[in-house]
Amino acid sequence: MVPPHCNLRGEMPAMTEQQPKYRVPFVERTGMRTLAAEGGRAKLLMPLAGNENHVGVLYMGAYTVLAEAVAATPGITLCDPDRHFPIIKDLYVDFKRPATSDVTADYALSDEQLAALGADLERKGSAGYVAEFPILDTDGTEVCGARVTVKLLSKNWPPTDGNRAA
Amino acid sequence: MVPPHCNLRGEMPAMTEQQPKYRVPFVERTGMRTLAAEGGRAKLLMPLAGNENHVGVLYMGAYTVLAEAVAATPGITLCDPDRHFPIIKDLYVDFKRPATSDVTADYALSDEQLAALGADLERKGSAGYVAEFPILDTDGTEVCGARVTVKLLSKNWPPTDGNRAA
Numbered sequence: 001m002v003p004p005h006c007n008l009r010g011e012m013p014a015m016t017e018q019q020p021k022y023r024v025p026f027v028e029r030t031g032m033r034t035l036a037a038e039g040g041r042a043k044l045l046m047p048l049a050g051n052e053n054h055v056g057v058l059y060m061g062a063y064t065v066l067a068e069a070v071a072a073t074p075g076i077t078l079c080d081p082d083r084h085f086p087i088i089k090d091l092y093v094d095f096k097r098p099a100t101s102d103v104t105a106d107y108a109l110s111d112e113q114l115a116a117l118g119a120d121l122e123r124k125g126s127a128g129y130v131a132e133f134p135i136l137d138t139d140g141t142e143v144c145g146a147r148v149t150v151k152l153l154s155k156n157w158p159p160t161d162g163n164r165a166a
Numbered sequence: 167m168v169p170p171h172c173n174l175r176g177e178m179p180a181m182t183e184q185q186p187k188y189r190v191p192f193v194e195r196t197g198m199r200t201l202a203a204e205g206g207r208a209k210l211l212m213p214l215a216g217n218e219n220h221v222g223v224l225y226m227g228a229y230t231v232l233a234e235a236v237a238a239t240p241g242i243t244l245c246d247p248d249r250h251f252p253i254i255k256d257l258y259v260d261f262k263r264p265a266t267s268d269v270t271a272d273y274a275l276s277d278e279q280l281a282a283l284g285a286d287l288e289r290k291g292s293a294g295y296v297a298e299f300p301i302l303d304t305d306g307t308e309v310c311g312a313r314v315t316v317k318l319l320s321k322n323w324p325p326t327d328g329n330r331a332a
Binding site for chain 1 (some may be wrong): 188189191192193196211216217218219221225226227228230231234251253254255256257258259260261297307
């Protein structure tokens with residue numbers, strides 16, 4: 001079993017009632033903000049200010065922080081923090097243009113995807129999806145493509161009560 | 167022409183005489199340290215302290231910062247800062263195990279690779295390589311695989327003096 005690499009930031013207003021707070025200082029230092037997080041959707045913003053590289057455009061690492069949070073947040077909505085945890089399996093970022101503004105990304109799992117993932121998690125103890133989406137500057141130009149493999153895992157799997165389906 | 171995304175950190179003791187200082191606050195906040203940087207080789211260390219995720223293992227973003235710097239630093243040795251600049255084209259990290267210690271990575275371009283890249287840079291105005299290497303914990307266990315595409319580009323290419331080779 002792979003313990004969590006995972007890594008989501010604390011501020012997810014739409015989820016704080018049911019979801020655990022994932023506080024990661026590395027992420028908080030970036031100033032990333034949640035624009036929308038409800039149901040299976042997440043839209044987040046990474047500010048340019050404080051995250052510039054040596055020539056004043058957005059630094060590579062800021063893209064990876066944004067990509068991961070946008071990819072994993074929709075799956076987190078399926079997790080019961082007492083029973084499940086998310087991990088990132090891999091992450092790919094493909095730079096298209098330099099960003100001279102804040103950037104955003106938006107990713108959602110459909111109701112059908114959420115249902116299938118939830119069923120996998122109960123039946124097999126694990127579920128996974130590949131989130132692929134663009135990262136956009138404030139003009140709507142794609143500055144980076146992101147692809148992130150997210151896994152949701154059950155703690156203490158297989159269950160020891162003998163009732164697990166084969 | 168793609169302006170620089172690039173993103174290397176300031177502290178490269180072996181290069182400060184010839185190389186520009188690439189200061190990126192995002193990188194400096196991680197506390198990443200250079201263990202070796204001479205010729206076409208770079209070995210860097212990413213501390214766990216300050217870069218933990220919410221369960222105390224190394225956060226994903228810290229891997230990407232390390233991977234990029236280790237990949238790009240050997241190529242930077244070919245750059246004349248008045249004439250060339252490095253960019254990162256893409257970056258992939260594949261998580262194998264959680265890291266509960268500092269991590270290091272080590273990458274080198276051979277003399278033959280450096281010569282070929284330098285020749286490309288002069289002849290075509292650009293050169294590129296794919297750096298692939300493991301990221302290791304202090305026990306020497308591979309905790310992550312990294313693959314980074316680095317490009318070296320000439321400023322103001324093609325030259326306007328009419329003497330460029332076809």
